[in-house]
Structure formats: C-alpha cells, structure tokens
Amino acid sequence: MTTAFTLFGMNVVHDVAPVPLKNGPTTYQEYIEFLKKQVHHPNAVTPLLMASDNDIRIQCQVRARIPTNEGGEMYLHLYKNNQDTKEHLAIVYGDLRSRSLDETWASETILNRIVRGAYYGRLEEIVAEEAAKLTPDQMDYLERQQQQAKAEWEARVHDDKPVPLVRIHSECFTGETVHSARCDCGEQLDEAMRQMQLAGRGVIVYLRQEGRGIGLLEKLKAYNLQDLGHDTVAANVLLNHPADGRTYGIANAILNDLQVPNVHLLTNNPDKIKQLESYGNIKVLERHAMIPRSWSSTPSNDDSIYQQQKALELDRYLSVKVKKMGHILDLPSFTQ
Ligand SMILES: Nc1nc2c(ncn2[C@@H]2O[C@H](COP(=O)(O)OP(=O)(O)OP(=O)(O)O)[C@@H](O)[C@H]2O)c(=O)[nH]1
Numbered sequence: 001m002t003t004a005f006t007l008f009g010m011n012v013v014h015d016v017a018p019v020p021l022k023n024g025p026t027t028y029q030e031y032i033e034f035l036k037k038q039v040h041h042p043n044a045v046t047p048l049l050m051a052s053d054n055d056i057r058i059q060c061q062v063r064a065r066i067p068t069n070e071g072g073e074m075y076l077h078l079y080k081n082n083q084d085t086k087e088h089l090a091i092v093y094g095d096l097r098s099r100s101l102d103e104t105w106a107s108e109t110i111l112n113r114i115v116r117g118a119y120y121g122r123l124e125e126i127v128a129e130e131a132a133k134l135t136p137d138q139m140d141y142l143e144r145q146q147q148q149a150k151a152e153w154e155a156r157v158h159d160d161k162p163v164p165l166v167r168i169h170s171e172c173f174t175g176e177t178v179h180s181a182r183c184d185c186g187e188q189l190d191e192a193m194r195q196m197q198l199a200g201r202g203v204i205v206y207l208r209q210e211g212r213g214i215g216l217l218e219k220l221k222a223y224n225l226q227d228l229g230h231d232t233v234a235a236n237v238l239l240n241h242p243a244d245g246r247t248y249g250i251a252n253a254i255l256n257d258l259q260v261p262n263v264h265l266l267t268n269n270p271d272k273i274k275q276l277e278s279y280g281n282i283k284v285l286e287r288h289a290m291i292p293r294s295w296s297s298t299p300s301n302d303d304s305i306y307q308q309q310k311a312l313e314l315d316r317y318l319s320v321k322v323k324k325m326g327h328i329l330d331l332p333s334f335t336q
Pocket of ligand 1: 168169170171172173182183185188209210211212213214219222232236266267268269272290327
C-alpha cells in the first residue's frame with residue numbers, strides 16, 4: 001500500500017509548513033480515487049506541439065530526476081516530435097529548463113504538473129503511512145510551494161551563466177549496453193556525463209539514431225560485413241545505406257527548447273557542428289575534442305593477444321572515422 005502512496009505523495013522541499021488536513025478521504029479506496037482524479041484529470045489535454053524555427057516540432061512530455069552511481073544527478077527529459085515516432089532524450093545537468101515542459105496544459109492540476117516533471121525545486125516524500133489523511137488541501141499546499149519554488153528559481157537565473165557543455169549523442173546499443181569494444185560510443189557517453197557532472201551544467205541530447213541512422217538490424221549486418229574485412233563506411237554502403245544517414249534538426253529543436261543559444265560542443269564530428277549551426281539559432285562557440293581513451297596512451301606489449309586484437313578493431317574503426325568521415329582527430333603513430 002505504501003508504494004503507491006510514495007509514487008504520488010511527493011512535495012517540494014521548502015520551509016512552508018504543511019497545511020492542517022481536513023475533510024479528507026477516510027478510506028484507502030477513497031484516497032486512491034481522489035488521487036486518480038488529480039493525476040488523470042479528464043479535461044487535461046496535451047497542448048499543440050511547440051513549433052521551432054525549422055518547422056520541426058518537438059515537445060518535452062516528461063522530466064524525471066535520475067541519481068547516478070557517481071553521486072551526482074541529472075534530469076532526464078523525454079521528447080516527442082513530428083518527424084518520427086522515436087522517444088529522443090535530453091540528459092540535463094544543472095538549472096536548464098524546457099520551455100515546452102513548463103507550458104501550462106489546459107485544466108491540469110498541480111499533481112498533473114508534478115507527475116510530468118514540470119515542477120520547480122526538489123521533490124521529497126511527504127506521504128507514507130498516514131496517506132489516507134490526504135485532502136484537497138494538500139493540492140493547495142503543493143500549489144503554494146510551487147509558486148514559492150518558481151519565484152526562487154527565477155531570482156537565481158542570471159544572463160551571465162557559463163556557456164553549457166553540450167553533446168549530441170546517437171544511440172549505440174552495442175557500445176553502451178553490451179559494452180562492445182568495436183566502437184568508442186559507450187566511452188564517449190560516460191566521458192560527456194563525467195565532464196558535465198563536474199561542470200555542474202550541460203546537456204546530452206540522446207538521439208535514437210542507432211547505427212548512424214540505419215537501425216540496429218542493419219548495423220548488425222554491417223558488423224558481419226566488417227568481420228569479412230570491410231570497414232565501417234564500406235559495410236553501410238554495401239547494404240545500400242548512406243555511410244552516415246543522421247540529421248540533427250531534432251537536436252537543434254531540443255537545444256532551442258532548453259534555451260541554450262550558445263554551446264561548447266563535445267565532438268570530433270564536423271558534420272554535427274555544420275548541421276547544428278545551419279538553422280541559424282544555435283552557435284557552437286567552442287568544440288571540445290573527444291579523444292579516445294586508447295589513443296591518449298601508447299598500447300602496452302604486455303596486453304594479451306585478445307586485448308591487442310580488440311584494440312586493433314577499435315583502432316581501425318576510429319581511423320576510418322578520421323580518414324573517410326572527416327573526424328577531427330590526430331591519428332596516433334601506431335595506427336598509421
Ligand atoms: N552503421 C554503423 N554504425 C555504427 C558503427 N559503430 C558505431 N555506430 C553508430 O555510430 C553512431 C556514433 O554516434 P556518435 O558517437 O554520436 O557520433 P560520432 O559520429 O562518432 O561523432 P562524435 O562522437 O561526436 O565525434 C551511433 O549511432 C552508433 O550506433 C558501425 O560500425 N556501423
């Protein structure tokens with residue numbers, strides 16, 4: 001019983017004392033019915049998707065806090081758009097806010113807003129054992145606390161905030177989930193998160209463009225062609241796909257929604273910079289190189305044959321990105 005209570009029974013940390021409870025539901029069933037009305041308000045409607053300059057429409061539909069193993073935390077933002085059916089994400093560090101998430105939906109309750117993450121400040125449990133005592137007064141309490149938290153957030157916002165670190169990262173199930181050593185994707189994602197956590201501010205736009213846009217099915221076929229000796233570019237082409245089929249219009253719209261007109265972009269890929277800036281609303285003030293970990297030190301002869309073989313595959317992949325895809329990276333002498 002208490003699990004359901006803690007799901008919805010959250011509040012913003014502030015020094016406002018909870019209002020005394022009165023006229024509340026008296027049974028568990030009454031309490032659940034009361035909360036359901038707040039969460040699934042019959043008249044709450046999704047607003048029209050937000051239009052951006054390039055006619056790509058996106059909307060942040062939900063945001064949630066994610067604590068990480070390293071001790072920091074970020075806010076995951078989930079976006080819908082009018083270009084595809086994918087759930088693109090923004091991993092946000094620090095005080096950046098989504099315009100489309102913060103919009104007020106018709107007839108929504110304060111609990112609607114909290115459940116979809118459009119709240120200010122921080123949430124903490126206020127309801128556990130005594131949940132059945134909750135009353136509509138509790139909603140007024142949340143309402144007042146949110147107004148206060150929003151006012152505090154607005155008072156803290158200054159124009160002179162540092163330019164945020166930004167990474168536009170394409171999904172790589174093999175590199176990020178099953179830790180494939182064929183590519184550096186997992187390593188790059190971890191490094192971007194590490195740097196943003198350290199800086200306290202930043203965004204990783206996580207695009208569902210698996211396999212440079214060809215999808216996992218085709219990427220796995222491409223891996224078999226690579227095992228026959230074709231490189232990562234040739235394998236795509238042999239399967240009748242472009243070497244890189246990705247676009248960055250949705251990333252541009254997401255960054256626009258998060259109100260970051262200037263960015264320091266973590267990338268080696270010139271195409272990302274060119275495409276991102278082509279819409280005219282976002283400027284890449286600095287590019288920060290993503291140097292592969294294995295290229296920042298010379299490989300050791302003590303490595304096992306297996307490790308050397310693995311390193312060879314990754315080096316080949318990285319070299320092709322430099323030689324054939326124009327990535328901006330110095331090739332270490334041992335790959336030439
Ligand atoms: N088709 C194909 N896709 C691959 C292969 N290895 C990795 N990928 C995909 O390549 C993409 C890499 O994305 P990113 O790391 O965002 O971009 P990048 O082009 O390497 O550029 P930066 O990392 O920003 O320098 C992901 O979508 C991976 O799934 C491969 O061998 N074949």
